Each structure stands twice: as C-alpha cells, then as structure tokens.
Amino acid sequence: MPHEFSIGEVYMPSLLVAAALGLLAAVITSKLLNHYQLSKYFFYPPLVFMALTVLYTVLIGTFVIKV
Amino acid sequence: MAEFPSRRTKKSIKTALALVIAYGLALEFGWDKPQWAGIAVIFCSLATIGQSFTKSVYRMCGTLLAASMSLLLIALFPQERWLFMAGLSAFIGLCTYMMGPKQQYFWNVAGFVTAIICMKAGADPANAFHIAVLRTQETALGILVYSVISLLLWPASSGPAFIASVGDQISKQRELVIGVLQSVGQPEPTAQANYAPLQAQTVQAQAQLKQLLEAAQADTTKVKEHSAAWQSYSSLVFQLTEAVERLSHGFAELEKPAVAAQLPDLSDFISVIEQRFNAMEQMQQGNAPSAEPSQLTDWTPNPERLNALPHFQRAAIVIAYQRLATIDRLSHALLEQLAGITQFGPKPAAISPTKPPLTFDIDRGLSAAQVMLTLWIAWLAFIYIDALPSGTVLITVAGSVGMVCATAPQLPIRKLIAPLILSLTTTGLIYLWIMPRLSGFAELGALLFIATFAFCYLFDAPQQMLNRVYCLSMLVSITSVSNEQTYSFSLVASIALIFPILFLILLLTANVPFSPRPERAILRLLRRFFKSYHILVETPPPTGNFISTWLRRQVHNFHRNEVTALPAKMNAWAQALDTEYLTGTDKSQVMATLNSVQVLSDRMNELTELRLAGQTTEQETEIKADFAEWRDYSQTIIHHLSKDPTASDYQQVQDQLSAIQKNLETRMTEIAKHRAEHTTELKEVTTFYTRLGIYRGLSEALLNYTKQTDAINWTPWKEERFY
Numbered sequence: 168m169p170h171e172f173s174i175g176e177v178y179m180p181s182l183l184v185a186a187a188l189g190l191l192a193a194v195i196t197s198k199l200l201n202h203y204q205l206s207k208y209f210f211y212p213p214l215v216f217m218a219l220t221v222l223y224t225v226l227i228g229t230f231v232i233k234v
Numbered sequence: 235m236a237e238f239p240s241r242r243t244k245k246s247i248k249t250a251l252a253l254v255i256a257y258g259l260a261l262e263f264g265w266d267k268p269q270w271a272g273i274a275v276i277f278c279s280l281a282t283i284g285q286s287f288t289k290s291v292y293r294m295c296g297t298l299l300a301a302s303m304s305l306l307l308i309a310l311f312p313q314e315r316w317l318f319m320a321g322l323s324a325f326i327g328l329c330t331y332m333m334g335p336k337q338q339y340f341w342n343v344a345g346f347v348t349a350i351i352c353m354k355a356g357a358d359p360a361n362a363f364h365i366a367v368l369r370t371q372e373t374a375l376g377i378l379v380y381s382v383i384s385l386l387l388w389p390a391s392s393g394p395a396f397i398a399s400v401g402d403q404i405s406k407q408r409e410l411v412i413g414v415l416q417s418v419g420q421p422e423p424t425a426q427a428n429y430a431p432l433q434a435q436t437v438q439a440q441a442q443l444k445q446l447l448e449a450a451q452a453d454t455t456k457v458k459e460h461s462a463a464w465q466s467y468s469s470l471v472f473q474l475t476e477a478v479e480r481l482s483h484g485f486a487e488l489e490k491p492a493v494a495a496q497l498p499d500l501s502d503f504i505s506v507i508e509q510r511f512n513a514m515e516q517m518q519q520g521n522a523p524s525a526e527p528s529q530l531t532d533w534t535p536n537p538e539r540l541n542a543l544p545h546f547q548r549a550a551i552v553i554a555y556q557r558l559a560t561i562d563r564l565s566h567a568l569l570e571q572l573a574g575i576t577q578f579g580p581k582p583a584a585i586s587p588t589k590p591p592l593t594f595d596i597d598r599g600l601s602a603a604q605v606m607l608t609l610w611i612a613w614l615a616f617i618y619i620d621a622l623p624s625g626t627v628l629i630t631v632a633g634s635v636g637m638v639c640a641t642a643p644q645l646p647i648r649k650l651i652a653p654l655i656l657s658l659t660t661t662g663l664i665y666l667w668i669m670p671r672l673s674g675f676a677e678l679g680a681l682l683f684i685a686t687f688a689f690c691y692l693f694d695a696p697q698q699m700l701n702r703v704y705c706l707s708m709l710v711s712i713t714s715v716s717n718e719q720t721y722s723f724s725l726v727a728s729i730a731l732i733f734p735i736l737f738l739i740l741l742l743t744a745n746v747p748f749s750p751r752p753e754r755a756i757l758r759l760l761r762r763f764f765k766s767y768h769i770l771v772e773t774p775p776p777t778g779n780f781i782s783t784w785l786r787r788q789v790h791n792f793h794r795n796e797v798t799a800l801p802a803k804m805n806a807w808a809q810a811l812d813t814e815y816l817t818g819t820d821k822s823q824v825m826a827t828l829n830s831v832q833v834l835s836d837r838m839n840e841l842t843e844l845r846l847a848g849q850t851t852e853q854e855t856e857i858k859a860d861f862a863e864w865r866d867y868s869q870t871i872i873h874h875l876s877k878d879p880t881a882s883d884y885q886q887v888q889d890q891l892s893a894i895q896k897n898l899e900t901r902m903t904e905i906a907k908h909r910a911e912h913t914t915e916l917k918e919v920t921t922f923y924t925r926l927g928i929y930r931g932l933s934e935a936l937l938n939y940t941k942q943t944d945a946i947n948w949t950p951w952k953e954e955r956f957y
Contacts, residue, residue, distance in 0.1 A: 197956035207953035
C-alpha cells in the first residue's frame with residue numbers, strides 16, 4: 168500500500184525520497200569510478216549516470232523504502 | 235585611516251533602503267507583483283552612479299523590447315501553443331546569441347523578461363497588455379528609486395574610480411613594456427618569467443579601464459566631454475599591449491647571440507618610453523609633465539650590418555625593428571591623446587577603433603541552441619506532466635538560468651547547488667517563521683531591510699556573487715509580498731522542487747551536442763583552431779569588391795575570427811580544468827601550450843595583414859618554389875593537427891623544418907650573389923624580409939606548439955569519465 172514520508176510534518180511521496188537517495192547513490196558511485204579510473208571503460212558516462220540513478224531508485228524503492 | 239562606514243556597508247544600506255522604498259511605493263499604488271520592482275533594484279545596484287545608470291538603461295531598454303515582443307507573440311499565436319513556443323524560443327535563442335561582448339545585459343534582460351511576460355500573459359491573453367505594462371512600470375519604479383537613493387545617499391561617481399584606473403593602467407603597462415623591452419635578446423625562459431604575471435595584470439587593468447569608462451561617461455561631465463578622446467585612448471592601450479605581446483612572442487628568434495648583437499641599443503628606446511609613461515602618470519595626476527619626452531630618430535636597420543647576417547636572421551631583425559617601431563608609434567599616440575584630454579597639449583584627432591567584421595560565432599550559436607532546447611524540454615514537461623510544481627514558473631526560470639549557464643559553459647551545474655540550498659533555507663525560514671508574525675508595512679519594511687542588508691553585506695565579494703544573487707532573488711520571489719499577503723508552505727516547496735528539475739534539464743542540455751568537460755572542450759576548440767588555420771594558410775584572403783568574392787570574403791572572415799578568438803576561449807576553459815583526473819598533466823603545461831596557440835594566432839594575423847597589403851618582391855618570385863615547399867610542409871602538419879591536435883612529433887617536425895629552412899637559406903644566398911644584392915633598395919629588402927620573418931615566425935610557433943604538446947600526457951584527456 169502506498170505510504171508517504173513525513174519530515175517535520177511535511178509529507179512527501181516515497182518515490183521522491185527513493186529518487187533523491189538513488190541520485191545520491193549514483194553520484195557517490197560515479198565519484199568512486201572516477202577515483203579508481205574505471206569510468207574510462209564506459210562508452211558514454213552521462214548515459215551510465217542516468218542508468219545508475221534509475222537502477223538505484225528502483226532498488227532502493229523496492230527493497231529499502233518499499234514504495 | 236579606514237573609511238567609515240565602509241564601502242560595502244554604504245552599498246548594502248543603499249540597496250536595502252531602495253528595495254524597501256520600491257516595495258512601499260508599489261504596495262501604496264496597489265500594484266500587483268511588487269517583487270518585480272525589488273528585482274530591478276537588486277540587479278541595478280552597483281558601486282557607482284554611472285555603473286548603475288548604464289545597467290539600468292540596459293535593463294529598461296531590454297524590458298521594453300521584451301514587452302513589445304511578448305505582445306507581438308501573444309497577438310500572433312493566441313490559440314496555437316506550438317507556434318507560440320516556437321516564436322518564443324526562437325527569440326530567446328536570438329537574444330542568447332546576441333549576448334556577445336557588447337550590450338550583453340540588454341539582450342539577457344530582453345530574453346528572460348520575454349519568457350516571464352509570455353508565461354504570465356500567455357494563459358491570460360485578455361490581461362496580456364496589463365501584465366506587460368505592469369512589468370515595465372515596476373522595472374522603471376525600481377530603477378528610479380535606486381537612482382534617487384544613489385544620488386542622495388553617499389553619491390559615488392565613477393569619475394575618481396576611472397581616473398584611478400587610468401593611473402593603474404599606466405603603471406602596469408609601463409612595467410610590462412619596460413619589462414619586455416629589457417628582455418629583448420635575453421634567453422627566453424628568463425624573459426618569459428619576467429613578463430608573464432605583468433601581462434596578466436595589464437590585461438586586467440585595461441579591462442577595468444574600459445568597463446569604468448562606460449560608467450564614467452554616464453555620470454562624469456569631464457569624461458563625457460572628452461568621450462571620443464578617451465575611447466581612442468582606450469583603443470590605443472589595447473593596441474599597445476598587443477604590440478608588446480607580439481614582440482615578446484618573437485623572443486626565441488632574437489636570443490641567438492649573432493642576432494642579439496645586431497639589435498640596436500635599446501637603452502635609448504627604453505629611456506624614451508619611460509619618459510613618456512612618466513609624463514602620462516604626471517598628467518593623470520593633474521600635473522604638467524616635468525620634461526618634454528624626447529623623440530626617437532632614424533629607426534631603421536643598418537643595411538650593411540643587416541647584410542652581414544644569414545637571411546633568416548636578417549628577417550628576425552627586420553621584424554624586431556618593425557615591432558619596436560609600432561611600440562614607439564603607439565606609446566607616442568597614447569601620450570598625445572592623454573595630453574589632449576588633460577589639456578597639457580594640443581588635442582589630437584580621435585582614432586576610430588577598427589571594427590572586426592561581423593561573422594557567425596559557433597560557440598554563441600551552440601549556446602543559443604542549448605537555451606532553446608532547455609526551454610522546449612521545460613515546455614514539454616509543463617504540458618505533459620500533470621501537477622508539475624509551479625507550472626509555467628519552470629519555463630521562466632529555465633529561460634533566465636538557462637541563458638546564464640549557456641553563456642558561461644565553464645560553470646559546472648553542481649556549483650549552483652550550494653547557493654541554492656543556502657538561499658532556499660534562509661528565505662524559506664524568513665517567509666514561514668518570521669513574516670506571519672509581522673503586521674503592517676513598518677515591520678515588513680524593517681525585515682526586508684535587515685535581510686537585504688545582511689545578504690548584500692555578507693556576500694559582497696565578487697566570488698560570492700552567486701550566493702548574493704540567489705539569496706536576494708529568492709528573498710523577493712519566496713516572500714511574494716502583496717497587499718493581501720498569504721502564507722503557504724507549498725509555495726516554498728514548489729519553488730524548491732523547480733530547481734532539481736531545472737538542474738536535471740540543464741545537465742542534459744549541457745551535454746548537447748558536446749561534452750561540457752573542460753579538457754574535451756579544449757581539444758574540440760584546438761581542432762577547430764587548426765582547421766581554420768589550415769584554411770587560412772591554404773587560401774589567401776580574397777581581394778577586390780566584386781560580388782563573386784563576397785562569399786569567399788565571408789568565409790575568410792569567419793576563419794580569421796576563429797583563429798583570433800579561440801585562444802581566449804580555450805584559456806577560459808583552462809581555468810576550469812581539473813588536473814586531478816588528468817595524470818601527467820600540469821596546469822602550467824596547459825597554459826604554455828595555450829600560449830603557443832596564442833602565438834600561432836598572432837602570427838596568422840600578421841600573415842593575413844601582409845597578404846592583404848599584397849606586396850611581393852622580385853626575390854620572392856625567384857624562390858617561389860622553395861617557399862611553396864616550406865608552406866606545403868607547414869600545411870601538412872596543420873592538417874594533421876586539425877584531425878588530432880595532440881598527434882605531433884616534435885623531433886620529426888624540427889628536423890624537417892630545419893632541412894627546408896637550410897635549403898631556402900642556401901637558395902637565397904645563391905640568388906643574392908647572382909643579383910649583387912647590396913644594390914637592392916632598402917624598402918624592397920625590408921618587404922621581403924618581413925614576409926620571410928613572418929613565415930619563419932609561423933614555423934617557429936608551430937614547432938613550439940609541437941614541443942609543448944609533446945610534454946603533455948594526452949591519454950587521460952581522451953578517456954571517458956563522469957563529470
């Protein structure tokens with residue numbers, strides 16, 4: 168059943184929270200990939216970044232937040 | 235003794251007071267959207283009356299154009315949303331393209347205000363005229379209020395600041411000119427170390443002078459009276475710095491002992507130049523020059539001493555003489571202009587600055603395309619996504635922020651996030667926690683005054699500009715003061731949600747059509763530079779006034795503009811370069827490479843000027859085939875560089891060019907023996923060696939570029955990474 172997040176009595180859709188966390192996780196992953204010089208193996212990193220954001224959002228939404 | 239109250243306190247008080255008065259008047263008149271008057275105050279409040287006035291004029295004229303354009307678009311496409319958006323995005327794209335070096339703010343205002351009026355009035359065409367007029371009159375009110383405040387409260391004219399900037403420019407330029415002249419004939423690394431920081435300071439000082447001149451013309455009668463003379467002065471200052479740069483770029487050719495020994499004694503030259511700068515300094519301070527600066531006489535190379543040298547070294551000497559003569563002429567003209575302005579000498583004729591021909595600028599075209607794409611994505615999101623926060627506000631914000639980001643592509647989007655969070659938090663708290671407890675305009679005015687003063691005072695430094703602009707803009711947007719004040723958390727939340735959506739759109743469009751990574755941008759611009767360079771070397775400039783040459787002239791002007799403008803663009807990108815991810819690259823190596831590109835650009839301009847002059851000598855005709863071999867080889871290298879600017883082999887290029895130059899030298903010696911060269915007219919010799927010197931300079935510059943690029947590890951530049 169869909170539920171909402173309440174931060175200081177401000178209600179937010181759970182997908183928004185999952186997307187924000189997904190974006191944060193994608194940023195951290197991309198920084199790590201840059202640091203360990205692994206990003207050179209990707210053909211087009213901007214698309215990889217988008218894909219990572221979507222993947223993390225889905226994973227966090229499904230297993231952590233349970234959208 | 236420190237000034238009390240300090241400059242930033244005065245400026246902050248003036249802005250805060252003007253904002254409160256503008257709000258008070260707009261509310262008193264019963265006008266809707268008083269925040270528009272507040273916005274005008276925020277953006278027109280600058281350090282001096284002249285600067286504020288100039289910016290206000292641009293803002294007002296831009297608003298008038300935007301109001302007219304909005305009404306035209308609404309009248310043309312009242313029921314056709316796609317055509318309406320096509321017209322609006324095309325106009326905003328045009329405004330973005332026009333945001334060049336001149337009237338940048340006017341076009342910026344014209345673009346984003348059109349988006350604001352169209353989005354406000356588009357959904358309510360019956361009130362379109364009212365909204366357009368309201369925006370115009372509120373902008374006028376804000377400008378008027380700030381102008382009155384800045385005239386009455388601690389009025390600061392641009393005149394003293396401008397005169398001080400002239401003094402600063404004279405002192406910096408003197409140091410540069412003398413530093414470079416003292417380095418002539420010295421080993422290059424020593425010479426470069428001497429003048430590189432001075433050059434940067436001089437460029438900054440002359441840019442400041444140009445900026446303040448525009449402001450001082452608006453608020454200082456004395457400057458306005460001599461407007462044409464000051465314009466000529468400013469133009470000469472730029473020309474002198476360029477001439478000094480050209481001389482400094484030829485140091486490598488002059489450092490050989492045999493060449494250095496043939497150079498004239500520069501101590502007299504330096505002394506005369508120093509006298510001129512001293513006289514200018516005295517005149518700028520309002521004093522008559524203590525001594526009349528002496529003149530240089532007989533400034534031509536000695537033909538006999540010239541003949542004692544090999545041909546290429548003769549060419550270097552001829553070029554050096556010409557460059558020194560240019561510095562002499564320009565410094566004398568500067569002195570004359572300043573003497574005329576300060577009335578310590580006769581008024582010389584004003585020099586009309588040479589206008590570069592109008593050509594298409596690819597980068598500005600790309601910026602325009604990016605803004606249009608940003609607008610279209612925002613528009614499609616507005617139409618197709620239900621319950622988009624704040625509706626059309628996303629489009630107006632996309633227009634204004636998109637225009638700024640597109641014209642400053644070196645600014646990464648992530649840099650906008652911290653100022654946004656700060657501004658949203660502070661103004662959100664003011665709006666939700668403090669404002670509901672207030673009653674009456676006295677309390678509201680006090681709050682607005684304190685908040686505006688605090689933001690202006692705390693974020694006064696130029697590097698804090700983003701914080702200041704964001705905080706003040708959010709203050710007027712989020713508080714949304716009106717006579718019937720309401721408070722809603724959803725307003726803050728909606729505005730807060732617009733920005734992540736906008737940043738995602740901007741991240742997307744920043745990658746279209748090219749990556750915004752600085753290293754990629756530099757490589758792309760280098761390719762463009764060498765492509766244009768190749769075309770310019772290959773094709774001489776078209777001459778004649780026939781219609782058939784018009785198109786060829788346009789193409790030539792376009793490539794010449796590319797070669798002239800690209801080094802500065804690459805420098806701007808180099809400032810944003812993050813060497814953390816570029817293993818084996820030092821920033822100083824990149825700057826040295828870009829400096830060699832600048833030298834190439836200068837050499838190409840010299841060659842084009844020479845080709846346009848169209849002088850050829852008998853000697854040139856005789857060694858045409860040898861010249862062609864040399865040119866062809868240079869062209870081959872440039873052609874390779876236009877494909878891959880990093881692929882060059884310094885040793886190979888050096889060996890090949892040396893061999894060609896050696897052949898050329900032998901051929902010229904043979905021809906000279908044959909024709910008993912000493913009988914040739916000095917003028918003809920000079921023309922020939924000028925051309926030879928420029929070609930040689932071009933080869934040397936190319937060689938220097940390959941040397942610099944050899945030192946850089948280009949592999950990480952070409953690898954993909956997240957940005």
